[in-house]
Amino acid sequence: MIERLAVIGVGLIGGSLARALRANDAVGEVIGCGRSIEHLERAQALGVIDAYCQDPGKAVANADMVFIAVPLGAIAGVFARIQGQLAEQAVITDGGSVKGSVIADAVQVFGEIPSWFVPGHPIAGTERSGVEASFPELYQNRRVILTPLAETDPQAIERVRAMWERVGSEVTEMSVAHHDEVLAATSHLPHMLAFGLVDALTRLGSNDEIFRYAAGGFRDFSRIASSSPEMWRDICLANSEALTAMLTRFGSEMTELSDAIRRKDGEALLRIFGRARAARERYVDGIDEGVS
Amino acid sequence: MIERLAVIGVGLIGGSLARALRANDAVGEVIGCGRSIEHLERAQALGVIDAYCQDPGKAVANADMVFIAVPLGAIAGVFARIQGQLAEQAVITDGGSVKGSVIADAVQVFGEIPSWFVPGHPIAGTERSGVEASFPELYQNRRVILTPLAETDPQAIERVRAMWERVGSEVTEMSVAHHDEVLAATSHLPHMLAFGLVDALTRLGSNDEIFRYAAGGFRDFSRIASSSPEMWRDICLANSEALTAMLTRFGSEMTELSDAIRRKDGEALLRIFGRARAARERYVDGIDEGVS
Ligand SMILES: NC(=O)c1ccc[n+]([C@@H]2O[C@H](COP(=O)([O-])OP(=O)(O)OC[C@H]3O[C@@H](n4cnc5c(N)ncnc54)[C@H](OP(=O)(O)O)[C@@H]3O)[C@@H](O)[C@H]2O)c1
Ligand SMILES: NC(=O)c1ccc[n+]([C@@H]2O[C@H](COP(=O)([O-])OP(=O)(O)OC[C@H]3O[C@@H](n4cnc5c(N)ncnc54)[C@H](OP(=O)(O)O)[C@@H]3O)[C@@H](O)[C@H]2O)c1
Numbered sequence: 001m002i003e004r005l006a007v008i009g010v011g012l013i014g015g016s017l018a019r020a021l022r023a024n025d026a027v028g029e030v031i032g033c034g035r036s037i038e039h040l041e042r043a044q045a046l047g048v049i050d051a052y053c054q055d056p057g058k059a060v061a062n063a064d065m066v067f068i069a070v071p072l073g074a075i076a077g078v079f080a081r082i083q084g085q086l087a088e089q090a091v092i093t094d095g096g097s098v099k100g101s102v103i104a105d106a107v108q109v110f111g112e113i114p115s116w117f118v119p120g121h122p123i124a125g126t127e128r129s130g131v132e133a134s135f136p137e138l139y140q141n142r143r144v145i146l147t148p149l150a151e152t153d154p155q156a157i158e159r160v161r162a163m164w165e166r167v168g169s170e171v172t173e174m175s176v177a178h179h180d181e182v183l184a185a186t187s188h189l190p191h192m193l194a195f196g197l198v199d200a201l202t203r204l205g206s207n208d209e210i211f212r213y214a215a216g217g218f219r220d221f222s223r224i225a226s227s228s229p230e231m232w233r234d235i236c237l238a239n240s241e242a243l244t245a246m247l248t249r250f251g252s253e254m255t256e257l258s259d260a261i262r263r264k265d266g267e268a269l270l271r272i273f274g275r276a277r278a279a280r281e282r283y284v285d286g287i288d289e290g291v292s
Numbered sequence: 293m294i295e296r297l298a299v300i301g302v303g304l305i306g307g308s309l310a311r312a313l314r315a316n317d318a319v320g321e322v323i324g325c326g327r328s329i330e331h332l333e334r335a336q337a338l339g340v341i342d343a344y345c346q347d348p349g350k351a352v353a354n355a356d357m358v359f360i361a362v363p364l365g366a367i368a369g370v371f372a373r374i375q376g377q378l379a380e381q382a383v384i385t386d387g388g389s390v391k392g393s394v395i396a397d398a399v400q401v402f403g404e405i406p407s408w409f410v411p412g413h414p415i416a417g418t419e420r421s422g423v424e425a426s427f428p429e430l431y432q433n434r435r436v437i438l439t440p441l442a443e444t445d446p447q448a449i450e451r452v453r454a455m456w457e458r459v460g461s462e463v464t465e466m467s468v469a470h471h472d473e474v475l476a477a478t479s480h481l482p483h484m485l486a487f488g489l490v491d492a493l494t495r496l497g498s499n500d501e502i503f504r505y506a507a508g509g510f511r512d513f514s515r516i517a518s519s520s521p522e523m524w525r526d527i528c529l530a531n532s533e534a535l536t537a538m539l540t541r542f543g544s545e546m547t548e549l550s551d552a553i554r555r556k557d558g559e560a561l562l563r564i565f566g567r568a569r570a571a572r573e574r575y576v577d578g579i580d581e582g583v584s
Contacts, residue, residue, distance in 0.1 A: 123505060143504075143505065145505070182501060182502060182505050183505070185493055185496060185502055186493070186502055186503075186505050186506045186510045187510065189489065190489060190510045190512075190513050192546070192549060192553075193485050193489060193513070193546075194568075195549070195564060195565050195568045196542065196545045196546050196549050196564075196568075197481065197482060197485060197542065197545075198568040198569075198571055198572055199545060199564050199567050199568040199571070200541055200542050200545040201477055201478070201571070202567060202568065202571040203545075204477060204541070209474060210474060210477055210478055211478075211571075211574075211575030212435075212575075213415060213435065213437070213474050213475070213478050214478045214575070218478045218479065218482045220482075220512040220513070220515070220516065221482050221485070221512070221513070222572045223512070223572075224512065225565075225568040225569060225572050226569050226572045226573065227565075227569070229561075229562050229565035229566045229568075229569055230562065232561070232565050233558050233561040233562045233565060236552075236553045236561050237553075237556050237558055237561075240553050240554065240556055243553055244550060244553055244554050247546065247549075247550045247553070248550075249492055249496070250488065250489065250492050250546075251543075251546065251550070253488045253489075253491060253492040253495075254484070254485075254488050254539065254542075254543065257484060257487070257488050257539075258536060258539045258540075258543070260528075261484075261528045261529075261532050261535055261536055261539070262532065262536050264529050264532055266525050266529055269521075269524070269525040269528050269529075270521050270522065270525050272487060272488075272491050273487050273517075273519075273521035273524050273525060274521045275491050275494060276486075276487045276488075276490040276491040276494065276517040277517060277518050277519070277521055279490055279491070279493070279494040279503075280490055280514045280515075280517050280518045281518060282503075283503035283504075283506070
């Protein structure tokens with residue numbers, strides 16, 4: 001049971017955790033924190049938070065659990081504001097989509113890896129943003145990855161794990177570098193393809209027609225491309241290295257595929273498509289469990 | 293009203309048209325034709341066809357409408373078998389995903405553009421194949437593109453148009469080359485990205501884990517990659533030129549995006565992602581209407 005939860009960034013991810021903990025009677029009071037008074041008032045009116053303030057330092061006062069769910073580019077600033085303001089027993093965790101950058105921010109602000117900070121990432125989300133898009137079931141049957149370090153207090157990990165399990169998630173741990181590579185492959189790369197495809201088609205001209213005849217494949221891709229540009233800019237900047245490596249691999253794959261199409265090599269095409277379909281079918285269970 | 297419909301290739305596309313025409317009381321008798329007796333018997337047991345034979349030449353006897361829905365690589369063979377076997381008033385149309393290759397096949401077999409042949413393509417489908425996957429609502433509120441030529445009999449076009457309208461489709465006409473370019477952009481390219489992504493991830497090794505943490509974006513892509521490898525090989529071979537051009541354009545787009553990520557150019561990323569999202573939102577109505 002969390003007595004006082006501070007949610008810094010009451011959007012899709014932060015708002016959904018607050019709603020889910022409330023729905024499961026797992027939290028006493030929820031304090032929200034953000035930049036826009038209007039959004040915070042809306043969050044309060046929706047019953048997602050009990051009270052709010054705009055200063056992260058004030059928001060965390062007396063909180064036993066702090067969840068940071070702002071865009072990755074704003075996390076260092078939040079760390080700087082909460083430094084020295086935390087309660088003795090407070091545990092801090094976050095929902096940032098990249099973990100290496102968040103840990104680098106922590107080291108830069110606190111001068112060391114804080115024992116009470118548990119880096120985390122719920123593998124859950126939608127292409128929508130803001131508190132209006134939040135809902136209490138978002139984390140049900142989803143995975144949450146924690147990337148604790150040698151310095152991290154095992155009790156802090158335990159409390160964060162318990163929180164996520166309370167809202168229906170399966171919690172696993174992995175190294176920071178491994179997390180950032182796996183996510184570059186399974187989430188960041190697909191989003192780049194979706195943004196790149198929609199942008200490439202937009203630049204073709206005669207847009208209306210292209211989009212009017214947009215076929216099923218395209219529709220699925222383009223939904224992804226409606227995700228927040230700011231969030232994805234931050235993810236790209238924060239995971240630049242692993243994502244660049246993945247884009248290079250994908251580039252080689254597409255060169256191979258394009259060459260087979262150009263030289264009309266039906267055997268090679270059948271091999272690539274068949275391998276992709278077989279992999280898809282082998283892992284379909286895993287795939288259907290995960291979201292964004 | 294069609295008195296006798298011959299469906300050559302009773303799979304997802306052919307089976308669904310037969311079912312839809314029956315559901316709308318728009319057809320008398322339906323004759324199915326395919327390679328596998330087992331599949332044809334299944335189609336008959338499901339009530340999709342009334343009778344069947346394995347020879348396209350026999351199947352079209354006395355048919356007033358013939359719908360060819362075999363993979364693109366098999367269309368020339370079907371043309372060769374039906375030559376000289378058609379009834380006087382018969383109109384032939386097809387559902388092939390590429391139109392240039394089908395027309396080249398017709399010219400090669402018949403020595404000219406036959407006036408009674410109306411090239412067509414329903415912009416509808418799923419990633420599943422075979423008669424078991426067919427259903428009568430597939431074409432409802434979908435677009436069908438016809439690409440008639442100067443030689444095509446206007447009355448033949450009218451009969452094909454009426455057939456598709458009867459099952460709830462909106463029929464439009466465009467030139468062969470334009471069809472093949474628009475489809476390369478909106479359907480063939482997205483499928484290549486999906487196949488390429490899943491195959492690239494498969495080759496990364498440690499598959500289980502990659503697929504276990506597969507996020508939302510990836511799940512949508514990978515569903516597309518479970519489409520029939522044979523059908524997509526044929527589409528690539530048939531539309532090699534337009535698809536190669538689209539792959540090249542997409543490659544330039546991805547090079548630009550990758551470069552921005554490598555040099556951590558947040559402004560450039562925001563520009564690309566913002567443009568994609570804006571296009572997506574502008575055309576979202578068109579997108580939600582079309583499928584595969
Ligand atoms: N969306 C997903 O699918 C997903 C999935 C997993 C993890 N994540 C991660 O979760 C985090 C939040 O994403 P989200 O989708 O919840 O975004 P969101 O819906 O846009 O919410 C972000 C919240 O952060 C606040 N905020 C923005 N900049 C701030 C700043 N400089 N200082 C303080 N507050 C600020 C915003 O408040 P105002 O409106 O008042 O500015 C907003 O309420 C990101 O780090 C993202 O990488 C997202
Ligand atoms: N799937 C889509 O999303 C989609 C959308 C629009 C257009 N199309 C086009 O529609 C056509 C059919 O696609 P589909 O998805 O319906 O495929 P499908 O479900 O696999 O059906 C193809 C049918 O063609 C028969 N066939 C295969 N090779 C043949 C041959 N050499 N001679 C005679 N019959 C043969 C098969 O019969 P047996 O089982 O007996 O071999 C099968 O019933 C293709 O040209 C495709 O490009 C597909």
